[in-house]
Amino acid sequence: MPTSYVMKAITKVLMTWLQTTIHALVDADQTGFLSGHHISENIVYAADLLRCCHSRKAPTLVFKIDFRKAFDSEGGFSIKDLHRQNRATVVDGRSTSFWMDKWLPGEPLATRFPALFSHGTRRHASVATVVSQGLGLQTRLTAAAESELLVIRRFIDGTSLRGGPDRRAIDSPSTPRFSSREAYRALSPVHPVDTTARLTWPLRIPTKVKIFAYLVDIDRLSTRVNLFYKSCAPSDICAACTSPETGRHLFFDCPVSTAIWGQLDVPIPAGSFSIWDLPAPPPSPSGAWHFGVAAILWSIWKSRNDLVFNRVTHSTTSTLRKVCDDLTLWRWRLRPADRTSLDGLRAFLLARAVA
Template sequence: MAVEAPQGAAAVAFGSSSGRAVGSRPSESLLDGSHGSPVGSWPRNLAGITILQSVIQSWEEGTAQLGLSPSKAEKTVAAGMAAVSMTVILGNGCSSRLWTDSWAPVGPLCHFEPNLFAAISNAGRRRSVKDGLFQNRWARDIVGALTTHADRFTWKWSADGKYSASSTYRAFFAGLTVLLGAKELWKTKAAPRVKFFLWLALHRRLWTADRCKQHGHQDDDACFVCGQAAETSDHLFLGCVITRELWFSLLAPVGLTALVPEGAEDIGPWWRPQRQRLDHDARPSFDSLMLLISWSIWKERNNRTFSRAVAGTQELLRNVVREAEDWVQAGFETLAVVCPIWSCNTVVM
């Protein structure tokens, strides 16, 4: 809660068996070194703080009825409670203490800069905000050396604390969310509309039969290519029996039989590990090949769905080869290494 501290208000007192004077601040005993580092402070003028005063008064009355008095530990806890519960709305700065009251956005300065506070004299620790800031009197209250070591600057973005351009560059991308397939798809040589198509496929945003059924657009979710299972993206591109036959017929002539999909899988997690199995120089061709086959499967699916035109396996293979040749003529040279092999292969043609 925020507390405004006007001048002239009576200070709250902690009754104790040690004979502390009425009106003394509970945190003063914490600043003389007997209780270690300061845990907070209590404003001298607390007009209007009726709730916390009532709690403390009820606690003291309860302990008094039992013939007990607050211990030092209990007073420390109470002072800490006051420190974390109250802030000062700064007015003229005459009543709030510069170092131990919570008048700044960072809280008590003794907590914010404990090393500097340790070098402040006892008199300086009791200065008000107004008195301490006037002509920088707080600086003249420094009586001890802050440290004997030279200043050292550390860079937070590197493990050894030293600046580096690479750590700075990585810091600009801290918290970056990596999108599935974004890096690989960006570098793949293919037409923009084909890239956009595969982006939708990677994130399950193609209007396959199962998605249309989920949205109430149709009652049946059977695969339009094979008719043997629900048409999901996983099934359509990698699990369908006709799709797998197409993959095998196109990958076998170029020596990539090991990369033929074995069943329905998510196309994104399947694509990335498969390309890692190839040499770095062969990956661009495989990436374009993967987009080409997936795009051809999607076009065949749409032909069967909307035009009721069904292409046989051999016709579908020839369509893929012609599409690949068109891509090469359009400037996507990554497929130039496979087109001659497909054209000479009797299985494909």
């Protein structure tokens, strides 16, 4: 009998036996990779837990960590990092660790007085416990621990407790109140301002068009060049001409799009640029121009898709008329005071469509 058959038989026997004992070996909260358990149970479990904490008005701190950040990423931070970012203000001392928390100026006492900390028998005792019951030390101390004990006793003698819960804040010059958001900001590296997002998301256009415009501006749209790079398209050539279909080519350099921008007398800048930097044509109102840019790019994209999937071509006039139709539908998203500017832009585009 081949060796592989023997190994498969042994593996099958072990797996069958393990299935009968696995639930006694693995914690009941483990839901993944176990027969009869489902990861979706965690969602129900988390919702029930939050509902219980809310109904009892219990102070709660919730962490949501996905698998990539927890295991595969080097740029994340740990619970210890989060703990280092908070500083406690002692009131009743019941929720503040005497040794581990920052409740006195400087680092935690465990870091500042390592010799005495190594002799402690209650290393996780609260400030209230230490003040009322003492430090809880081993009977014999080293000389270094004895000298540190004198300083610690002065701290204890100078600590006065009163009624009320302890307060926590982020350990920074501004000392904001501790929250998961403030802790994340303190631990996360500083990133440059995303100008594209700042200009795109406030626009009062449909959400799908916002996402589309954002992807156009950062060149992440599913153009043929991007799809061909991912082996998702047989070719990277534009459907309307013989050039590679990059984002710039599709929306600005292709003969189809060039005719549209030329009809509007909009000069296309050389090199790379943001779509929001396109200059507005002089006769059109500049206040609604970003609105118009999104509508024009959206119509060019829909016309391109109609050509790719349905083999239907659209003229410059029909594309601009679709832009005007979209502006009519989106007009009601604007405040009444801003609609006049959009009406002026629509009138300008409609006049150029029939020119």
